[in-house]
Amino acid sequence: MRTFMWFLFAVSFLLLSVLLFRNREAGRLVVKWGLAAAAAAILLYAANWFGASYGFHIPINGGTVALVGILGVPGLALLAAVQWAVL
Numbered sequence: 001m002r003t004f005m006w007f008l009f010a011v012s013f014l015l016l017s018v019l020l021f022r023n024r025e026a027g028r029l030v031v032k033w034g035l036a037a038a039a040a041a042i043l044l045y046a047a048n049w050f051g052a053s054y055g056f057h058i059p060i061n062g063g064t065v066a067l068v069g070i071l072g073v074p075g076l077a078l079l080a081a082v083q084w085a086v087l
Helices: 002-022 024-054 062-071 073-086
Strands: none
Touching: 002 024, 024 062, 024 073, 062 073
């Protein structure tokens, strides 16, 4: 079963690669989203690192990375405010 899952992953990766190489605009969009997600993850990590001494923690998962990736620093402030209000 595991071998089949890896096979499906490899085939889907190859098909996605072919699609992105054929359509340059889609490739640029994927790179843009990837860079935004990486920057958001780094920003969340930095916020958790600085907030650790105060007992503050925002989980780093797909939802929080997407929110901070889309909204930027105001999204991080929104997450911090919600986290503070819940605790």
